Amino acid sequence: MTSPYCITIDDVKTAAGRIAGVAHRTPVLTCSSLNGLSKGRHLFFKVEALQKTGSFKFRGALNAVKEELERRKKADNDTALHVLTHSSGNHAQALALAAKLAGGSATTGSTAASTNVQATIVMPSNTPTVKRNAVQDFGATIVMVEPTNKARREKAEEIRQNTGASFIHPSEDPRVIAGQGTVCLEMLEQVQELTDKPLDVVIIPVGGGGLASGNIITLRSVLGDKVKIVLAEPAKLDDAKRSFEAKELLPHDPSNNLDSVADGLKTTLGPNTWPIIRDKADDILTVTEDEILLATKLIWERLKICIEPSAGVGIAACLGEEFQAKYPTQEYSNVGIILCGGNVDIVKISKKIEEAVARQSA
Amino acid sequence: MTSPYCITIDDVKTAAGRIAGVAHRTPVLTCSSLNGLSKGRHLFFKVEALQKTGSFKFRGALNAVKEELERRKKADNDTALHVLTHSSGNHAQALALAAKLAGGSATTGSTAASTNVQATIVMPSNTPTVKRNAVQDFGATIVMVEPTNKARREKAEEIRQNTGASFIHPSEDPRVIAGQGTVCLEMLEQVQELTDKPLDVVIIPVGGGGLASGNIITLRSVLGDKVKIVLAEPAKLDDAKRSFEAKELLPHDPSNNLDSVADGLKTTLGPNTWPIIRDKADDILTVTEDEILLATKLIWERLKICIEPSAGVGIAACLGEEFQAKYPTQEYSNVGIILCGGNVDIVKISKKIEEAVARQSA
Numbered sequence: 001m002t003s004p005y006c007i008t009i010d011d012v013k014t015a016a017g018r019i020a021g022v023a024h025r026t027p028v029l030t031c032s033s034l035n036g037l038s039k040g041r042h043l044f045f046k047v048e049a050l051q052k053t054g055s056f057k058f059r060g061a062l063n064a065v066k067e068e069l070e071r072r073k074k075a076d077n078d079t080a081l082h083v084l085t086h087s088s089g090n091h092a093q094a095l096a097l098a099a100k101l102a103g104g105s106a107t108t109g110s111t112a113a114s115t116n117v118q119a120t121i122v123m124p125s126n127t128p129t130v131k132r133n134a135v136q137d138f139g140a141t142i143v144m145v146e147p148t149n150k151a152r153r154e155k156a157e158e159i160r161q162n163t164g165a166s167f168i169h170p171s172e173d174p175r176v177i178a179g180q181g182t183v184c185l186e187m188l189e190q191v192q193e194l195t196d197k198p199l200d201v202v203i204i205p206v207g208g209g210g211l212a213s214g215n216i217i218t219l220r221s222v223l224g225d226k227v228k229i230v231l232a233e234p235a236k237l238d239d240a241k242r243s244f245e246a247k248e249l250l251p252h253d254p255s256n257n258l259d260s261v262a263d264g265l266k267t268t269l270g271p272n273t274w275p276i277i278r279d280k281a282d283d284i285l286t287v288t289e290d291e292i293l294l295a296t297k298l299i300w301e302r303l304k305i306c307i308e309p310s311a312g313v314g315i316a317a318c319l320g321e322e323f324q325a326k327y328p329t330q331e332y333s334n335v336g337i338i339l340c341g342g343n344v345d346i347v348k349i350s351k352k353i354e355e356a357v358a359r360q361s362a
Numbered sequence: 363m364t365s366p367y368c369i370t371i372d373d374v375k376t377a378a379g380r381i382a383g384v385a386h387r388t389p390v391l392t393c394s395s396l397n398g399l400s401k402g403r404h405l406f407f408k409v410e411a412l413q414k415t416g417s418f419k420f421r422g423a424l425n426a427v428k429e430e431l432e433r434r435k436k437a438d439n440d441t442a443l444h445v446l447t448h449s450s451g452n453h454a455q456a457l458a459l460a461a462k463l464a465g466g467s468a469t470t471g472s473t474a475a476s477t478n479v480q481a482t483i484v485m486p487s488n489t490p491t492v493k494r495n496a497v498q499d500f501g502a503t504i505v506m507v508e509p510t511n512k513a514r515r516e517k518a519e520e521i522r523q524n525t526g527a528s529f530i531h532p533s534e535d536p537r538v539i540a541g542q543g544t545v546c547l548e549m550l551e552q553v554q555e556l557t558d559k560p561l562d563v564v565i566i567p568v569g570g571g572g573l574a575s576g577n578i579i580t581l582r583s584v585l586g587d588k589v590k591i592v593l594a595e596p597a598k599l600d601d602a603k604r605s606f607e608a609k610e611l612l613p614h615d616p617s618n619n620l621d622s623v624a625d626g627l628k629t630t631l632g633p634n635t636w637p638i639i640r641d642k643a644d645d646i647l648t649v650t651e652d653e654i655l656l657a658t659k660l661i662w663e664r665l666k667i668c669i670e671p672s673a674g675v676g677i678a679a680c681l682g683e684e685f686q687a688k689y690p691t692q693e694y695s696n697v698g699i700i701l702c703g704g705n706v707d708i709v710k711i712s713k714k715i716e717e718a719v720a721r722q723s724a
Binding site: 029134297305346 | 389395398662663669706713
């Protein structure tokens, strides 16, 4: 039987083996005061903010780089591997470090040169210096372009043609999707150590859909239809919800102001992630900017984890009225929430939180 | 041989058994970018910000409450236990939750009533509402007094005489000190799983000295004189350093402005904690307010843990010039740092951090 999707659970399991020992097995945390705020549910937070490079993106990037190395080795191709992407965000750091560590760890390569993985990241010129420095510190080459999607794509394609570099898309590459699917593979094992009841719901933030689609494959394979899979996105970036309702892949609403505080979720679904989400997600909820900010503050102050606002989207959805009404505690008691990343300028976001708190109490 | 100190390593080991399964075994985290900032050392962070109630204080409070319950049981005393303290900070929350959980878990008691532990916390009237609410949520009774040390002590003594409640001092109670000593007992085991070389230095923030003295007992017992034990405190609250240099227990310098951002370290050493520190610590370093703020920001942004500034004092000391000069990387490569707590108003501290960053770049 051929799968209609770009990956299967076997790809996720292979990815788990590939990244083991290099990627962190991030903790699952619980917090009784957050349980109380969620009408007595048991919330299980999978803390990908504590993953290497501060987000789940490292899993997919590492899986892709290691798969490339394996494939070249099989083909007796001993030219040095060169990987390439365009990203201003977490995938940029993730691929840069994955290239550095995958190269270093491939000690069975025939020559030293062949295990050295080169990485080139195309970044928009308005990328904050701190993110640029992180990528540079991992030894990647940065190519700056105008801050448009077109300029990024064209420059990456030009480099690919000139250098033969392997392009690794942040969310559409099947190896990236399979790598992200290891988040829930681990979470399900960890939750089993904490409780004898399985998860009733898993909430996953959705942007480009790599995290969502990879983990949908994992969850449906392990728990079947017994688990509700709820995706969450900012109302300002509701392409997934609009696509899900229309049953066709739609871009962002042109009337939307895309300036969400959850900037990690700005990208849109694509031909590989969309079919999985269309067929196998149960629900997509949206949250307001203030809900995201207040939820981010809650995680900072109660769970003591510095998440970025994109990771606050899941807990915001869980605490929102729509979720509480649709998924009553009695039936949906055990809830898994993926805290996808922690790369955040806390001083900057603190100011926005303060304004949100003021609006709340006004 | 009688120990000249209020506890021995056996008390710490007994405490570890008592609190196991109720207190968290908090993680030890590492971070390559922070290693880089520390001239290539290997830093091991014991994250007590992830302990129940957000600080290590829960360990000592729980050990004290459980020891009281055991002692009463042995004496066939089945009147309900009532514990009492004065604190505006982390010990208040810790004792409130310890009373709640120790009572609930002591299911072998003869009657339901005898396993119910009552807690009364004397708090100064200027305690922030959020801290008051946390204590109340755990079911403790709060008694408000004027915000002076004298008023707190007198009110607690009055309640003790009227009710027969057991007073549990935040840092001087030997059972509290033994409970705090379990931090390094765990850390040493966890570090051993991560590296084959032992810790060369452990850095511990010092305020009342419960954390410092308990863990000095643990470290000297397990590693002997091979480990350097460095205590760290704000320059504004340098009673430990001044006492250590004078070789006599001194109060805060009356000319000091005690308004440190590391408010958890404002208390001073006492007759039980002081002798251990005097005889068995290697060094006490002080750090400036800006060093504390910048170090706190580093932990937030690199380790992704929301520590309070008191917990930033240890990493601030580690990154400071004095430590780097006295303890060169070559000899002192593996450094353990206790991140003691995470109860912090991030929005408020963010503003102070922003000002510190501005001063730094001025």
